[in-house]
Amino acid sequence: MGLELYLDLLSQPCRAVYIFAKKNRIPFELRAVDLLKGEQVSKHFSKLNSLQKIPTLKDDDFVLTESTAILIYLSQKYHTDDHWYPAELQARARVHEYLGWHADFIRGTFGVMLWTKVLAPLIGTQVPEEKVCRNRTAIDEALDKLNARFLGNKPFLTGQQVTLADLMALEEMMQPFALGLDLYEGRPQLASWHKRVETFLGAELCEEAHRSIMSILEWNASKTIPTPAPEAHPNMLKRLSRIP
Amino acid sequence: MAGKPMLHYFNGRGRMESTRWLLAAAGVEFEEKFIETAEDLDKLRNDGSLMFQQVPMVEIDGLKLAQTRAILNYIASKYNLYGKDIKERALIDMYSEGVADLGEMVLLLSITPPGEKEAKIAQIKERTLNRYFPAFEKVLKSHGQDYLVGNKLSRADIHLVELLYYVEELDSSLIANFPLLKALKARVSSFPMVKKFLQPGSQRKPPLDEESLEKARKIFKLK
Numbered sequence: 423m424g425l426e427l428y429l430d431l432l433s434q435p436c437r438a439v440y441i442f443a444k445k446n447r448i449p450f451e452l453r454a455v456d457l458l459k460g461e462q463v464s465k466h467f468s469k470l471n472s473l474q475k476i477p478t479l480k481d482d483d484f485v486l487t488e489s490t491a492i493l494i495y496l497s498q499k500y501h502t503d504d505h506w507y508p509a510e511l512q513a514r515a516r517v518h519e520y521l522g523w524h525a526d527f528i529r530g531t532f533g534v535m536l537w538t539k540v541l542a543p544l545i546g547t548q549v550p551e552e553k554v555c556r557n558r559t560a561i562d563e564a565l566d567k568l569n570a571r572f573l574g575n576k577p578f579l580t581g582q583q584v585t586l587a588d589l590m591a592l593e594e595m596m597q598p599f600a601l602g603l604d605l606y607e608g609r610p611q612l613a614s615w616h617k618r619v620e621t622f623l624g625a626e627l628c629e630e631a632h633r634s635i636m637s638i639l640e641w642n643a644s645k646t647i648p649t650p651a652p653e654a655h656p657n658m659l660k661r662l663s664r665i666p
Numbered sequence: 667m668a669g670k671p672m673l674h675y676f677n678g679r680g681r682m683e684s685t686r687w688l689l690a691a692a693g694v695e696f697e698e699k700f701i702e703t704a705e706d707l708d709k710l711r712n713d714g715s716l717m718f719q720q721v722p723m724v725e726i727d728g729l730k731l732a733q734t735r736a737i738l739n740y741i742a743s744k745y746n747l748y749g750k751d752i753k754e755r756a757l758i759d760m761y762s763e764g765v766a767d768l769g770e771m772v773l774l775l776s777i778t779p780p781g782e783k784e785a786k787i788a789q790i791k792e793r794t795l796n797r798y799f800p801a802f803e804k805v806l807k808s809h810g811q812d813y814l815v816g817n818k819l820s821r822a823d824i825h826l827v828e829l830l831y832y833v834e835e836l837d838s839s840l841i842a843n844f845p846l847l848k849a850l851k852a853r854v855s856s857f858p859m860v861k862k863f864l865q866p867g868s869q870r871k872p873p874l875d876e877e878s879l880e881k882a883r884k885i886f887k888l889k
Binding site for chain 1: 810839
């Protein structure tokens with residue numbers, strides 16, 4: 423049986439988990455859950471995770487959801503290098519400090535563009551211009567805070583080394599980046615940070631993990647994305663309505 | 667109306683391919699008369715058909731047009747692929763010339779001596795990654811629209827997509843971090859006329875092989 427990871431690399435937290443596992447050579451079985459097909463709401467997947475969300479981890483009989491919990495679990499179980507989730511009290515507290523802010527101001531905000539440009543049109547609807555503008559402002563404000571309050575003059579978000587915070591943040595940045603937003607215009611420090619994290623993770627691993635999201639506009643333009651299954655629509659519409 | 671445009675060139679990409687792409691994307695059927703030997707070229711010269719004794723030359727609408735830019739300008743204007751006013755045209759020109767600069771480097775690769783080829787390829791890759799791809803990606807990012815200029819297909823998009831195919835032939839990984847360029851390539855490639863042009867058996871020309879290169883050398887009396 424062993425470790426199974428239920429992922430779709432179009433999703434930011436899924437990519438963070440995937441990259442973490444690969445970078446640390448954690449052996450796992452990849453169980454692909456196709457978000458565009460709505461597989462996460464299928465009866466089959468719902469049996470595993472009634473929250474109908476990915477990433478989901480299954481370690482023999484132990485099922486765990488929530489990317490942060492999964493990352494911490496993997497780092498402890500497989501004794502990954504200390505820098506990811508430092509044992510030192512204050513260093514660890516900084517990681518949680520970032521992840522807490524991340525959950526409020528990055529999660530949900532940085533993924534909106536995929537909805538406006540690709541997913542909403544796929545099910546025949548659209549995100550109102552007002553919400554699109556509001557989202558862009560929210561992204562801008564979050565980036566300013568990320569830059570000033572978290573990164574500052576440090577090489578990484580919480581200190582001198584890469585932590586889970588940088589990984590989670592990087593993958594959120596990839597979303598609007600892949601959708602054509604110039605995130606780092608006028609933010610050279612963040613641009614350097616982005617490069618630094620990718621260099622640490624390795625170009626090949628990043629290219630592999632980012633391939634689907636970086637191709638999403640291409641697939642959209644060549645009209646090769648199939649319409650999501652009807653069962654997925656109610657969830658998608660609910661998600662769309664949650665966009666402020 | 668005169669018949670279809672007639673393209674005079676040898677059977678290869680060279681400096682005529684961008685015209686073939688533009689006509690194809692504009693949905694214009696065209697014919698080709700291939701120069702096979704130096705004598706064929708001489709005949710065209712002696713007929714007075716080539717203003718500057720050079721090809722490409724395109725017979726179109728009663729004109730015998732030489733000079734690649736003149737040919738492309740005419741076709742773009744005729745088929746509304748040149749913007750709606752002089753400002754849009756200026757942008758289209760700027761982008762097209764940028765494409766042409768990188769395209770020229772790729773074009774000359776086929777006649778670069780083998781010893782210098784590797785260095786030239788490295789230079790092309792460097793320019794692509796650090797100058798040209800970021801420049802065009804930035805344009806697309808800046809307005810978030812589907813096409814480079816005026817939210818409408820123009821010759822700039824077609825020239826750029828043609829170039830993207832050549833870069834892909836050189837190294838398919840170069841475009842990986844340019845999502846908007848990838849999307850543009852997919853979008854233009856999916857137009858019915860372009861799709862047809864991209865299929866085998868169309869008038870699109872393959873890269874120059876040894877045999878065709880030899881033939882071209884003889885025709886144009888190159889070293």
